[in-house]
Amino acid sequence: MTKSDGSNLSSEQLDGLRTKLQGKVVVKGQSPEDEYRPLIERWNRLHVKEANVIVLPETEEDVSTTIKFVAEHNLDVSISCGRHTYSGPSSGYGLIIDLRQMRKVTVDAEKKIAIAQGGCLAGEVEHAAEAKGLRVVMGAINATGIGGITTGGGISNLSAQYGLVADNVVAARVALADGRILVASETENSDLFWGIRGGGSNFGIVTEFTFKLHDCPHEVYSGMLMFTPDKIDKVIGLLNTIHLDYVLKSNGKFAINGIFMMHGGILMPGFLAYYDGPEEEGKKFIQPLLDLGPLTPPSHMAMQPHTSTTDWEKISKLMTPGHDRICGVSTQIDWPISEEVFKNALEQYQAKIAKHPEALKASMLIVDLRDYTKIASIPVDATAYANRRTGMLFGVDFIWNDESLDKEMMLEARDYIEKVRGAVKESNKQRGLADTGSHVGATTLYALLTDGQEKLVSVFGGNLPRMKKLKAKYDPNLMWDKWYPVDPDFSN
Template sequence: MAARAPRNDGSSLTSQQLDGLRSKVKGKVVVKGHASDEEYRPLLERWNAMHVKEANIIVLPENEADVSETIKFIAEHTLDVAIRCGGHTYSGPSSGRGLIIDLRNMRKVSVDVEKKIAIAQGGCLAGDIERATEDVKLRVVMGAINATGCGGITTGGGIGNLSAQHGLVCDNVVAARVALADGRIVVASDTENSDLFWGIRGGGSNFGLVTEFTYKLHDCDHDVFSGVYMYTPDKMDKALELFNPLHEECVMKSDGKFAVNAIFGVAGGAVMPAFMVYYDGPEEEAKKFIKPLEDLGPMTPPSGARTVPHTASTDWAEISKMFPPDFNRIVGSSTQIDYPVSMSVLKKTVELFQQKISLFPENLGVSKLIVDLRDYTKIASVPLDATAYANRRTGMLFGIDFIWDDQKLDERMMAEAKDCIGTLRRIIKETNEQRGIADVGGHVAATTLYPLITDGEEKLVSVFGPNLQRMRELKRKYDPNVMWDKWYPVDPAELSN
């Protein structure tokens, strides 16, 4: 394959060239060194401060035509490009030093009640779509928090509390409009550009920028029961002993309505167990599923355990209060293990987390270990080759978030996080037979991680498994010069002789 021209950061573009871009787009073009700090700096902010980069050009398109013209400009000048929707990613693919296409001004949502679909512009946050649909007694499948951009969570797969009933976020997309690397806007669906439709459901931004999603909606005329049950550290063993029966007897017997995550945080240097619960129905029904948690004797009162609208259960404004604003440097990764899970693995996992936190107790004090006990049967029922998303398996999902406050510790924390998840994978491999796609490097199997909770440096086969080769072929068709290279970019397949 011929060598590709290296992408540049746009710093050498002339005023005339930048004015040419401005003349073709309705939205703003903000240039580093020309715009005021008051205008420029807020546009760089991201959920994960570790990945904030000073982009030379930020374009805020107002419409699809603006996106198209911006992409043509990027192609003409071989610019480095990143896409920002919600800016809520672990590994920083929405940041870059070249040109950022910032979709924050494209957040319109329209709902067709009769067809039970929502059409959302690519810059929408999950909350925009959730609120618009809930207002008309319908519900859209999104993730656990409403601050996530719809673009990232949809193209990356997307797991939420409704997934046990309705599948991944990407499984609920019925069509999309995609801006390709040459600036063309095309429709992707089962009947139009079906190969591209396959690719954007789990393949991230590898094939283009999605300017519009069409989601199927689900009937909803009721509130949900949601909250957190917290326990003192002395109840750790009893909390761990609940994992298997809670999953088997409660989660798996709730018809997909009961979702629960164990969350381990730190208080006074000790790891405390907690369970975040969600029941898609009234409290009276939820009671039989949360009974084991109440019997364990939570700290009273349970934090916010109450009947609320679904949109309140995903409210990031409330969840973010748990994290001081200066603790905003984050690295996370994930892995899975088949049920039933031994107490030995669970105890070793918590001990490993405790050991890492104790290295920097003042800096890592708001870090967390998440254990997802939700029902993945619906997700796993979809054939592995039906979409680009490759984590179609059941199993207990572990997610580890290291969260710290000091930029000087970035390199060390990244190393500790990688060591932590690598050690956990080895523990799982040694004690639990995994039935995955492949055994790759330090990974238990090719698809035992959740691609939206990763450090951005996992091996591609660990993210895409057996779908990787088809993705490479699509890359050659839709992005042969690798314009889109920020979220697990795949190389185009070479042409056969």
């Protein structure tokens, strides 16, 4: 049966929902515009949709009541937390369950755990932990909602030491499609616990996470170093050296990403570096970059709290203002990296930008040189997250601001990443990562950095059959259908 977008809900039906909630119900065309509009805004404006109903629950019971309302009226539903996604699963035209009012964080320093409501932003949990001399594994920026990054996997500068965000979940409370609330852990509903660690929102809304915390005895050495365009070839020549001779020999403490940004129509290479230790040690790991002669002074690297390195307010100042329509695509290739293949990928990237140089001037290409050994050490079938292997995550953010370019830019982004995968497949020197077959580009991806159109097997790999069985158990009517939705398998 086709789902309703909620536009046919009567005032009596909506008022009936309101009377059962502590939270708020906001309705398009009825609620004040200055209240409604901010609720549909997203980090990625490519996916701003005018939802007919937005529910702002304040309690777990509110979430359960709203889910039952959704089921009763067969509504199209989306889950919103930090609203910071590439592919837009937090947006929809029907009813949105927006958890932004549920943001309580409790830290137990003795047990080294943090209990956080599902609407929290990553930074709120990070700061609460750091205030107690501890740290939590979250992602690259503190504006991300913990629901999406945790259930999607979650990669951090701390992951080489402690694993994915999902690997640091001790327990969760999950609101199912029938409104029930279940505890999920290794000892309670362990199949659901398996599914929410990498399976996204396929099985329900996580109303509360319990995270493992780690000691935080010191600040970290971090910053960005940029280089002039004439050093691109030398920068490319350093990629293997940095990863193999420095990152992999740092005991997980040195994390670094290469960033190629457009600046005034010119491609500028740079590195965002992070060392979990004192400055004198950190300088040894960035020495190859210092020897290359960065455009930015070494003082751009400095000791700072870990929370400062994920500060979105600070990071966003490096972005081109007004450019907030984003299509991200990615693949993964094996070490060592072929300079020939990488240079070709850069040339293809520049050719795409050249079609609309002004519109795409905020775009960037990112190469992840971090150590994935810890993540890959956990068996692929241990959690729903399937991308447990080493390799370089290669991603491109096509960023623009002209709505009329949306369709073209998304097609160009997909065409670009297919060309990169094709070049990997054809190369005799470069190997990609694949589940089966020849050395093609990755067929199991980091699903939080894609446009949402990848095949399910590309996201879940060999875990897909089990995902389908779990879908039949926990969401048989496909209520949760916004983030790589899996079809239920009812066979015995």
